[in-house]
Amino acid sequence: MGNLIRLLLVVLACLHVEATLAHRAGSNCTTISKRREWANMADADKKAYIAAEQCLFKSPQKLNKMPGAKTRWDEFVSLHQIHALQIHSTGQFLPYHRYFLNVHQALLAECGYTGGLPWWDETKDAGKFSKAKVFDKILGFGGSGQGSKNCVADGPYANLQVNIGQGFQTNPRCVNRKLTDSLSSSCSAKDVATAISGKDYDAAWLAIYMGPHLYGHMALAMMDGDSITSSGDPLFMMHHGFVDKMWWDWQSKDLAKRLTDMGGPNAQDPAVGFIEFGGGTESQSKMWGKPTAAMLAVTPDPTAGDNGNITTLNHVLSSLGIIPDATVRDVMDIKGGYLCYEYV
Template sequence: MKLLILGLAAAILSQAAPTGVSTRAACATKSQRKAWHTLTRDEKLAYLNAEKCLMSLPAELGFEGPRTRFDEFQKLHVFATSTVHFVGAFLPWHRYLIHTHEHVLKTECNYTGTHPYWDEPLDAGNFTHSILLDPETGFGGDGAGPNNCIQNGPFKHYVNAIGPGQSITDHCIDRQINDCTSAMAAQTNVDQCMAMQNFSTMWPCLEGAPHGGGHGGIGGEMLNLWSSPGDPLFYLHHAYLDKLWWQWQAMDLPLRLQDITGSNQPVSFGPFPGTNGSFPGFPGNGSIPGFPGNGTFPPGGPGNGSCGMFPGGPFPPVGTGPPRTNLVKRDGDPGNVTTLGHVLTMFGMMPNVTVADVMDVQGGLLCYEYI
C-alpha cells in the first residue's frame, strides 16, 4: 500500500511540475539548517536521538539486506552509486537524499529540528579533535581494534547489515581518521570551487577535494563509495556539500538555477575512479581543477598524493558498477548529458522528482536556507 501511495504521489508531482523547467515557486517559511558547531547541547542530542530512532525502526521497502530504516537509506545509496557519482547528477541527487533523510526523521522519528551540516573547513587537517566526534554530544570518535570499530558515542553498538561495498554482512560502524586527508576540506580548496563560473567546472571541483576530504578524513565506512551512509556522519558531510552548491548558485540567481550539465555515465568506475588517484574525464588531464600532479590529492602528501592511505589515491578499490543501459528511459534525458528533466529516484523512499525540482532550495518542493 505504501509503495502504491508513493507511486500515485510521483504521478501527481510529475503532472504538477513541467519537466525540465525550474521556477521560483512560493516558499512559505524557510527552515534554517545550521552548522553542528553552532547547535545547543539539546539540539545536538535531539538529532542524535532521531538518528538512533531511525536505526530502531523496521525496514519497510522490501530490499534485500536492510533490517532498519537506517539500513534502507544505505541500501538505496548502494543502488544509486554507479549513477550518481562522477556524473552531472551528483549534487542534485545528494541534495534530494538529504531532504529525504530530513523528511523521514521528522515524519517517523518526531524530529522537530532541521538537518545540520558539518562546517568542515573549521576542522580541516584536524578531524581527530572535531566536536562532531565528541562521545556524548557528537557521533563518537575514531575506530580501534582489528575491525576499526568506533569505540564510543551513540552508535558504537549499532550492527550494520549493509556493506562493505555491495555486500550484505553484519559489521560495526568503522572509522580510520586521517588528518592528512582531512586537509583537503580546507577553505582554500573550497574557494577554488566557488570561483568557478559554470556548473561544468564547479561540480567536479566540489566532488574532488571538498568531497574527498570529508570521506577520506573519516575513513572506514565513510571511505567506501557504495556503503558510506553506514556512518551517520555521511549526512552532515553531504548537507555541507549541498550548502556549498547553494552558496555558489546564490551568487548568480536566477542564471544558476538553470545551470546543469555533465555526463550521465562515469568515465571510469574502478579504483575510485581511474588510476594514479586521478579523476578521468574531468578538466586538466584527469586532474581535479586547481590541483597539480595529474589529479593526485592532496599535492605533496606521502604515497603519491594519498596521505599514505592507499597507493595512487586515498580511496580503496570499490569494484565495478552495473552497466548503464537505456539511459533515456532511466534518466529522463534525451541523451547522455544531464538536463533539468533528469529523473532523481529514492527507490520508493520518496516520490521521484527531476533535477529541475531540486535546483532551488527555496522553490517550493524544498524550502530551507543555510545559516
C-alpha cells in the same frame, strides 16, 4: 537615448527584478527550515537529532525491496548503494545528494525529528578534524574507530549495526571510520573557494567532487572508506550538508544563471568508473564486487527524464518509494518550494 526611454527601461528592469524575486520566494516556501552548523546547535536539538538517527537503526525495513536491508537505516544506505554508479563521478552527483539529504529529513521525521538538518562546517576544523565538536562522544557522533575494523567505540553509534556493504555486498558490520587529520587540511576555506570558482556547472561539480568532497571522505574513511556505502555512518550526512552548501554558495554567486545550470554525464563511463580511482568499473569490481541481480532489478534507469546521456533539469531523482520521485529542476533552488531551507 531620451530620458523617457531611459526611465521606461529602469521601470521594466525593476518589474523584472520584482517578478524574479516573487518567483524566488515561491508560495510554497514560507517557513524556511534552518540548517545549523553542528557546533552552533542547541544541546537539546543535538540530542533530538541523535535519538531519531538511533531510532532509524532500530526500526524494521518497510519497502520489502532493498536487497539485504533489515532496518530502515539499511534501506537508506541501500538507496545510496543501488545508485552508486550513477550519482558519483557524474553531473547528477550534486542534485542527487541534495535530494538524498531531503530523503534523510523525511526519514528523521518518521522518528519524530522535525528540526532543520545539521551540517558540519569543515573549513573550521580543516587540518585538525579529530578535534572537531562533531566527534564528541555525548553530543556528537563519537570519535575515530578502534581495533582492526575501526569500529566507532564511543558515542551514540557505538555497537550499532549496518547490514549494507562493503561495496555491493550485504554483510553486517559496525559503524566505522578512521580519521586522518593531515588529509583534512584540504577542506580549508581556501580549498572551498577554489572548488566553487568554476565558471559553469560542468566545472563546478567536478571541482567540488574532486576537492573538499573527496578529501573529506578520505580524511574520515567512513565505512571502510567505501564510496558505495559510506552513507552507513551517520556522519556522512554532516559531510554532505557541507558539500550541498558548497553547491549552493556556487549557485548564489550568479543565481539568475545558476538556478538552471546543469550538465555532466548521468552515469559513470564503465571505462573510467569512479574518476578518483580510475581503472574502470571492471577493475574496481575486484575491490567492491558488482551489483547483484536483485540490485539491478530495482536500479532506476540512469537516463530517466534526460533523453540522452547528459544530466538535465528533467532528470528523475528516485528514492525507490521512501519519498516520491522528484526532478533535478525541483532541487535546483533550496527555497524554490519543493525545498525550503537555508544554511545558517
